[in-house]
Amino acid sequence: MIAIIALVTALLGTIYALSVSPVYESNLLIQVKESSPQTADVPGNLPAALDLKTQTSTEVEVIRSRTVLSRVVEATKLDIVVEPKYFPLIGASIARGSKNISNPGILGQGGYVWGAEKIEIATLNLPDSLLGKSFALTVEDNNGFRLVQKELGIELNGQAGQVTRARTDAGDIEILVEKLAANPGAEFKVSRIPKAQAVEQLQKSLSISERGRQSNIIAVSLRGSKPEQISKVLNQVGDEYIKQNVSAKAAEAEKALSFFKQQLADAKKNLENSEAKVADLRSRNGTFDVNEEARNLMQQSVVVQSRLVELRQKKAELLVRYRDEHPSVVLLTRQIQELNNELGNIKAKMKALPNVDQELVGVNRDRQLNAEMYAGLLNMGKQLGMVEPSRIANSRILDRAEAPFESLNMKRSTMIAVAWLGGIMLGIVVAFLRGLFAGKIHDPREIENSLGLMVSAVIPHSESQKRMYKKIRRNAKEVMLLPMDKPSEGAIESLRILRSTLQFLMRESERNIIMMTGPTPEVGKSFISANFAAVLASIGKKVLLIDADMRTGYLHRYFGLDRTNGLSDMLVTMTNIESFIHKDVAENVDFISTGNFPHKPAELLAHANFGKLLRMLSTQYDYILIDTAPVLDFTDALIVGTHAQAIFNVVREGVSSIIEAEEAVKRLSRAGLTVTGVIVNDVMPNSSRYSYGASRYRTFTPSLEYHGRETERIQLLRS
Structure with a gap:
């Protein structure tokens, strides 16, 4: 069995190794560069549109977006599926091992491809109803081809390098085969899937993640069976992402520049107006200067108003994203209020100045404020001129994808070796499980047919005994x-049938000793022994029950007794025999327990004292029933059996196996002992071989051959 399972597993493993497509993996690395920090001396913040710093997690989703991948699908023709027609199971493996173009088919038939045949389709325009339908493209002479869809009856012929168009009932078809490297007769499977489906498949196939924590390096990997194709797709993903990134950043920069130019124009106009007001005031009042107090107030007012402008701009930017209740907005509002209060105090102090001084301070303040804002914007313009090119290109391809050489699959030789090893291991496990679970006894006829033994009794399962x-x-x-307790139980009725059989077998025999044994523990021989002793005694027979299982015997518990002062002690002393016998444990039943477990039970049973004891006791009882240790575990039963007239082998349904029952019989036979019959214990009531209930009980009925063997055994017992 092990060899068969190993051979079948190895064969299946070999077929799998030859048929499985290799899986390759390629990867692409993209670096996301952080924008340089804002210059400290620029007044105010740059507009929000100029903050071009990109979060890597965001860029991962951009790469995975349909906007980028749809362009990849278009560029690499992933929606056009072209596969050579390979012979089942082994065709693809043979073709992968060949570098040359083969002669297609088997004896020129079938169109199977066996080598490095290849076609490239640049255009395949199909109506929506034909998307997903498979076409057969067959290569013909003179670089021609035939495209066929049998289900819809579509057929058209074309030439490589030329656009071929055809009008069908389903719609117009257009195909352009750019490259055709195959011999006439080679067949390819061609189809086109919806673009959205191709994009979705590519999204699922791509693995995109940041390499390391906060490294700003994005790793993009792809697996597939075609090394050149996966590297081409990955590189196209990188190129399309960079194009999208540059385009988006350029648009943002353009908006930022437009906003900046408008601010610069407004600041220049405000400066010119303030300069004109200062000139007008001086022409009307003559050239003069303000006093020191007025100058200080003007300077304070300029500083406060500059700060107000900056804070209001920040607040306007925050309100685009947050509500008025946001903590940052609340903080700015509080700061603006404080500056307004400070500006109000300055204005109150300025009102105490002469009117001319107040007017001069006001126009000079506005001119200084506008001049500082204009100078700041000019400086910002210089920064934008330097920063713009670098900020637009904030990502770059660090490592381009290359076609992989080694597949991720296990090598074929390794696969086959693993299949052999796995087959051997599987065979061993199956053989073990079969030995463990298979061959269990479920039908008394199995014993009759396999072992040729008499089934003396079938004891049904008893819930009361449980x-x-x-x-x-x-x-x-x-x-x-x-x-x-339950004299009408089916189990007891079966023991009564066994009693009748035993009386018939032993009616002319001089020996009255009966031995109960079993192949293994847990078959219920103690249950049979204790209850059968009571059944034998119920017809007025004097019965002695001996627990000779000086290994694990516990018959004493059936009678509520202790183990001590039993058979082992009796065989040692051989004096005052009656003191070791428990009288009338049940009606007409006496009992001898195991006694203390001896170190050498087999030697104790093989001693002459045991035979002497049995000869002495057999004259005092009608039947002596001896329960012994399991045959397959110990030799005790082989020793006790030499003194017995009848030997019963107890097996249990679902626990004992045919092999165990057979081996037990063989061991007894090799010791010169004959098994009188087999008792099948704990037979479940749902079996089809028997049934029992409150009203009637039907047991196993032996065949004619069985009766013949039974007669032979009776004659053997009498001899």
């Missing part, structure tokens, strides 16, 4: 026997 067994586990100090 409840009693829980008490036995707890070592409850009470007698727990089904014939006493």
Whole structure:
């Protein structure tokens, strides 16, 4: 079995290794450059449109956007799908290993491609109803081709390098095959998918992430079966992103410059007006200067108003993004209010000056304020002239994608080796599980047919015994026997049938010793022994039950007794025998427990004292029933069996296997012992071989061959 499973697994692994398409991966690196910080001496902030600093996470989504990827699909023709027609399973693998153009088909038939055949389609315009439909393109002589869609009955012929158009019932078709590298007869599968679908597929295939934390390096990777195509697609993604980035930043810079020029023009006009007012005032009042106090007030007013202009501009920028309740807006509002209060105090002080001084201070203040604003804007213009080119190109391709040489797949030889190894391991596991679960006994006929043994009794499952067994586990100090509590149980009725069979078998036999054993533990031989002893005694027979399982025996618990002062102690002393026998544990039933577990149970049972003891006791009882240790685990049953007239092998449905039952019989046979019959225990009531209920019970019925073997065994017992 292991060899078969390994061979099948290796064969499947080899087919998979030959048929699986290699997967390649290429990557592209894009650097997002941060804009240089604003110069400190520029009055006020640059307009918000000039803040061109780009967050890397934002640029990741820009690269993944349909705006960028739709242009990539158009440039690389990803919506046009062209695949050679390969022979199933192995065709693609053979073609990948060839560098030359092959002779297509098998014996010229089928159109299968076996080599490096290739076509490039520059244009494939189809009506919407034909998008997603597969066409067969067959290469013909003289660089020609035939395009066929069998389902719709479409067929057209064309030449490579020439645009071919055709009008069909579905709509107009236009195709341009730029390159055709294949022999006549080679066939290709051609289709075109909707552009939106191609974009969605590309979005799912691209892996885009920032390399490292806050590195401003974006890694874009793509996997596919065609190395040249994935590198071409990645490079096109990078180029389209840079184009989009430059275009967007250029538009932002253009808006910023337009805004700046308008501000510069307004500032120049305001300066000219203030200069004219100063000149007019001086021409009317003559040339004079203001006193020191007026000059100080004017200077303070200029500083406060400059600061007010700056804060109001900041507030206007913030209000574009936030509400009035935003903390930053509230803070600016408070600062503006404080400056307005300060400006009001300055104006109040200026009112105390002479009228001429007040007017002169006012016009000089406006002229100075406008001159500073105009000078600041001129300086900003110089900065824009220097910053504009660098800020427009704030991203660049750091590493372009290259066609990968090695695939990500496991090598074919490794795949096949793993398949062999996996097949062997799988075979071992299956064999183990089969040995563990398969072959369990579920039908008494399996024993009859496989082993040729007499099925002496089929004991159905007993819920009452299941409840009693829980008490036995707890070592409850009470007698727990089904014939006493549930005499009408199906299990007890089966034991009565076994009693009748045993009486018939042993009616002329001089020996009255019966041994119960089993292949393995947990088959229920103790349950059978205890309850069968009570069933035998119920017809007025004197029965002695001996627990000879000096390994794990616990028959004493069925009678609420202790283990001590039992068989092991009796065999050692061989004196005062009656003191070791528990009298009348049930009606007409006496019991000998295991006693303290000895170090060498087999040697103790093989001692002459055991045979002497049995010969002594057999004269006092009608039946001596001995429960022994499992046959496959210990040799105890082989020793005890030499003294027994009848030997029953107890097996359990769903627990014991045919192999275990057979091996137990073989071991007993090699010891010169004959198994009288098999008792199948704990048979579930839903089986099709038997049924029992409140009104009637139907048990397993042996075949004619079975009866013949039973007669032979009876004659053997009598001899």
